[in-house]
Amino acid sequence: MSSPAVPLFRFGIIADPQYAPIVPHVAMDRQYANSLAKVAEAVEVFNSWELSFVMTLGDVIDRSFSSFDDILPIYDRLRHEALFLLGNHDFSVSAAHLAEVAARLRMPSPYYSFSRHGWRFIVLDGNDVSIFAPPEDHPHRVLAAEMLAELQEKGAANAHRWNGALSDGQFAWLGDEIAKAAAAGEKVIVMNHYPVYPAGEHGMWDSERVVALLASQSHVVAYLNGHDHVGNYGKAGACHFVNFKGVVDTENQNAFAIVEVYADRIEIRGFGREDSRTLVY
Template sequence: MPFSDTLLFRFGIIADPQYAAIAPNAAMDRYYTNSLAKLAEAIEVFNGEELSFVMTLGDVIDGIWESFDDILPVYEKLRHENLFLLGNHDFAVPAQHLASVSARVGLPSPYYAFSCRGWRFVVLNGNEVSTSAPPEGHPYRELAAERLAALAATGAINAHRWNASLSDEQFAWLAAQLDAAGAARERVIVMNHYPVYPPNEHDMWDRERIIDLISGHDNAVAYFCGHNHVGNYGKTGGCHFVNFKGMVDTETENTFAIVEVFEGRLEIRGFGREESRTLAL
C-alpha cells in the first residue's frame, strides 16, 4: 500500500547564528553581528508559515555571555514554539557562567525528547563530555581529555578540542529513547549540534557508536545537526544525516530551512544558502 502524500506537520531549522557584538572574522567568512538581522529575517518567514516548532541547532552565541541579552529578544518575536540545543560556542563563556547556559536559553534539561504527531524528536547534549562545557573540576572534563588524547593517538580527523562526546549515561538514554519510540511505533529524528556522518573533522569523538546505534533502529530516519558551517549530507543504515549550514557565515547571505514531514518522505525547503532536499523514508 503506498504512503499517503498528506502533509503531517512542518517545523523550522536554524543552525549556528553564533552572534556576538565583535568584528567579523574575514578569513573564516563569519560576520557575528549580522546574525541578528539574519535571524529576524528567518523569523519573519517562519511566522508566515504554520509550524509546529522551530529548533536552533546550537551556537546561539559566540562565547560572550552578554550576547544572550541581544539575541534572545529577537527569538521572542517568533509566534511558534521555540526550542534550543547547545553548541560548543555557547559554552565558550567565562567559567562562572558554565553551569547556567542551559537555563539561560530555557532548556528543560541539557538533553530531552518530545513527540509530535506520531514522531519522536530526540535532542542530544553533544557537549556533555568535552574540554569546555563541564564546569571546572567536573569529572567529565578529565574524561574528555582522556578521550581526546586517545582519539588523537589514532590519527583521527575529528580529534579536535572543538568537538565532544556523549556520556555513557546519555548514550544509554538515547538507546532507550529509540527503543521506546519503536515500541510506540514512532519514527525518530535525532538532533544534535555535532555531526557524526559522513566522516568529517567536525564529528563527535564517539561518532562510530552513535552511528551504529542509530543505524540499528529502523525507526530512526534522520539526524539533523550544525557545527560544520559549510553543511554536509550522507545516508547510512536507512538514516539521513543532514548537516545544516551556519547562519553566521557570509556578510549578507542567510541560511535556514523549513522541514515538511510526510508519511513517506521529508521535504527540506532551504532558504538562502541552505539546500532543498527530498529525503525518502
C-alpha cells in the first residue's frame, strides 16, 4: 500500500530568536539583533504555505521586557495563528514583569493544550520550577534551589541555573492530558522549551520522569523543543524527540521548519540550518 501523498495538516516551528538590540556575543556566535530580520524572513515563508499555526518554542527575547515590543509586531504579519511557549530567557526581565510574560505572549496560561485535526498538542512550561521564573519567595523557587543543589552535588550534566523542571501539579496535568487524548482517539505532540531526551546539559531537571511517561504511551508521537541551539534528535519508546536549532545563532543563516503531519509519518522540512527529518509512527 502506497504512503499517502497529501499531509493531514502542516504547522510552522521557530526556536530561540532570543532577540535583543545589543552587540553580538562573538564567542557563542549569537547575533541577537539579527533575529528581527530572521523572524521576518520565516514569517514570509510561512505565509506562502497553508499552515494550521506557527509555534515558537521559547526564548522570543534575550533580555528586557521592552524587547517584546520590537519582535512581537513581526509575528502580527503572519496570516496564521501565532502560538508561544515560555523559555528561560523570556524571564530575563525585571521582577516586576515576571508575572506578565505569559500574557505579553498572548498565551492562555503558562501551560495549555489544544486540538487540531484529531491531534492533541500539549504545551509545557519547563520554567515552572526554576530559580528565575516564579515570583520571589514562591515555593517553586525554593524547591528549584533545592533541586539544583542536589543535582550539583551529584555532578549532573544538567545542573545549571538556566534549566528548570515541571511542578508535580503540571506533571499530573500532563498525564491527564495524555489520558484524555487516548480516550478521544487523538495522537499527541508535546512541546516545551527544554529537551528531555537524549540526556545532556540543557535537559530539564526532571527529564527522566517525563521521558518515562511519554515513552510508555504509544499514541504520544513526538516531543518538540528548543533551548539547545545546536539541535538534537533521539527516540525513546515510540516517541520521537526533536530539538530544533536556534534562530539567534550565526550572522546570516536562519533556522526554522515546516512540520507536515501524514497518516503514517511526520515530515520536518528544515529551512536554513534546520535539518529535514522523517519521523515514522
